[in-house]
Amino acid sequence: MIKKRSLKTEILFRLAVPLIFFISIESVLSYFVTLHHADVAYDRWLLDSARSLTQEIKARKGKVFVELPPAALEIFKWDESDKTYFKIISEEQGMLAGDKFVPEPFDLETDWSGPVFFDDEMYGEPVRVVSMQIAPEHSSEKVFVHVAETLNKRRNMMMDILLADLVPQMVLVLLAGIYLVVGVKRGLQPLHALADEIAKRSSRDLRLIPEQHVFLEVRALTDTINDLLERLGSAIASQQRFIANAAHQLRTPLAGLKLQVERALREQDLPAMKPALMQIQGCADRMSHLTTQLLILARSEPIDGEYELRPVDLCKLAKETCMDWVPKALQRHMELSFEGSKRALYVRGDEILLRELLANLLDNAICYGHDQGNIMVKVEAYPSPRLSVEDDGSGIPELELDKVFERFYRIPGSPGDGCGLGLAIVKEIADLHKAQLELSRVSAAGGSRVDLVFKAL
Numbered sequence: 027m028i029k030k031r032s033l034k035t036e037i038l039f040r041l042a043v044p045l046i047f048f049i050s051i052e053s054v055l056s057y058f059v060t061l062h063h064a065d066v067a068y069d070r071w072l073l074d075s076a077r078s079l080t081q082e083i084k085a086r087k088g089k090v091f092v093e094l095p096p097a098a099l100e101i102f103k104w105d106e107s108d109k110t111y112f113k114i115i116s117e118e119q120g121m122l123a124g125d126k127f128v129p130e131p132f133d134l135e136t137d138w139s140g141p142v143f144f145d146d147e148m149y150g151e152p153v154r155v156v157s158m159q160i161a162p163e164h165s166s167e168k169v170f171v172h173v174a175e176t177l178n179k180r181r182n183m184m185m186d187i188l189l190a191d192l193v194p195q196m197v198l199v200l201l202a203g204i205y206l207v208v209g210v211k212r213g214l215q216p217l218h219a220l221a222d223e224i225a226k227r228s229s230r231d232l233r234l235i236p237e238q239h240v241f242l243e244v245r246a247l248t249d250t251i252n253d254l255l256e257r258l259g260s261a262i263a264s265q266q267r268f269i270a271n272a273a274h275q276l277r278t279p280l281a282g283l284k285l286q287v288e289r290a291l292r293e294q295d296l297p298a299m300k301p302a303l304m305q306i307q308g309c310a311d312r313m314s315h316l317t318t319q320l321l322i323l324a325r326s327e328p329i330d331g332e333y334e335l336r337p338v339d340l341c342k343l344a345k346e347t348c349m350d351w352v353p354k355a356l357q358r359h360m361e362l363s364f365e366g367s368k369r370a371l372y373v374r375g376d377e378i379l380l381r382e383l384l385a386n387l388l389d390n391a392i393c394y395g396h397d398q399g400n401i402m403v404k405v406e407a408y409p410s411p412r413l414s415v416e417d418d419g420s421g422i423p424e425l426e427l428d429k430v431f432e433r434f435y436r437i438p439g440s441p442g443d444g445c446g447l448g449l450a451i452v453k454e455i456a457d458l459h460k461a462q463l464e465l466s467r468v469s470a471a472g473g474s475r476v477d478l479v480f481k482a483l
């Protein structure tokens with residue numbers, strides 16, 4: 027079973043998924059970039075605090091000492107959200123000032139040419155630390171300054187950035203989503219309108235869909251439907267014409283049949299009934315012939331995909347059909363000859379219909395040919411497979427050559443009880459096989475020739 031999928035859902039899915047994906051990536055990237063810049067700014071402040079401490083490191087007589095006025099310590103207190111700790115250590119004298127628990131860089135290979143930043147823990151709290159090495163004037167002692175700060179400001183900043191970044195993005199996704207849903211719904215509206223319009227129609231309403239739809243895609247659909255409606259309309263019209271013609275053709279022999287039955291019933295004895303009974307037999311024969319022709323015509327109507335054409339040996343088929351028709355030709359003392367190679371000649375076709383085609387051509391040749399005339403059936407392989415039937419009868423007048431293929435058309439004054447469907451059947455079957463059909467006069471004196479050229483296999 028074909029899984030039903032909604033075009034609306036499909037379009038929305040294809041648009042929304044990449045949109046959400048790209049916006050998420052953009053949010054994450056911009057979050058980290060902003061965070062990095064904020065971190066750099068806070069690190070600079072921390073460094074400033076460390077530098078202000080270095081101002082208070084002095085040396086007297088080669089010995090380093092620290093003088094920390096209350097103003098210098100103030101900078102470590104003004105911050106409300108974070109705690110700041112410091113430690114000043116001399117290489118020779120050890121601890122000079124500050125809190126001894128302030129962490130120091132762990133790495134022994136630390137490059138002291140500039141300030142060193144690192145993350146650590148102090149009193150169970152995570153801290154950011156900056157460490158510097160200085161060489162005070164008038165002293166050869168090395169002094170290290172370490173300043174640590176808790177991370178509350180940074181964490182608050184992280185949250186602020188996250189909210190400032192995420193909330194607008196979420197609003198953007200929401201608005202874009204609403205816009206997409208409304209847009210897609212509106213965009214598909216013409217399709218729904220078209221479906222409603224077609225659904226409302228009755229099965230007889232084959233009017234073309236008006237070209238009011240402006241969108242190219244919908245236009246392409248309506249054009250295709252209109253094209254189908256047109257073809258359907260002409261197929262139905264031709265079918266109705268055919269049914270009307272068939273009914274009309276059947277009515278004549280039926281009326282004759284009824285008349286003759288009434289005539290026969292009026293007679294008392296069998297010999298008197300005989301002429302009427304013979305007429306009844308004639309009428310029944312005509313009706314039977316007409317019904318057979320109608321059925322063949324109905325069968326040969328090309329319907330897309332209905333026929334599966336298979337390889338058929340044209341030589342064998344033509345030879346066998348000719349043999350079937352020899353007795354009928356002999357009744358009129360005609361000579362029916364067949365000329366074709368002994369080797370098989372395959373064409374793609376429907377065997378039963380091809381036999382009907384040849385039967386109709388032979389029926390015509392026998393019916394409209396002269397007594398003691400000749401009929402020649404030929405099958406040739408080159409340049410393309412060709413079947414031809416030629417007789418030496420009076421032939422079809424030049425002006426009638428096109429008309430004889432019309433259904434129920436008979437040349438006025440034609441002999442026999444034909445119903446005018448034979449050549450129409452031949453044409454339908456030829457069309458079904460995509461074979462080229464040619465009808466011609468053999469010479470100015472008369473004779474007819476029908477050629478059927480098939481596509482080579």
Ligand SMILES: Nc1ncnc2c1ncn2[C@@H]1O[C@H](COP(=O)(O)OP(=O)(O)OP(=O)(O)O)[C@@H](O)[C@H]1O
Nearest residue numbers: 390394421430436437440444445446447448449474
């Ligand atoms: N070989 C022929 N020679 C002369 N006239 C022909 C020949 N074949 C067909 N015709 C003419 O063409 C007309 C149409 O032929 P077609 O076979 O379609 O109908 P039909 O023979 O009258 O009836 P049906 O074949 O249905 O019994 C015929 O009435 C006949 O006048």
Ligand SMILES: [Mg+2]
Nearest residue numbers: 390444448449
């Ligand atoms: Mg005929």
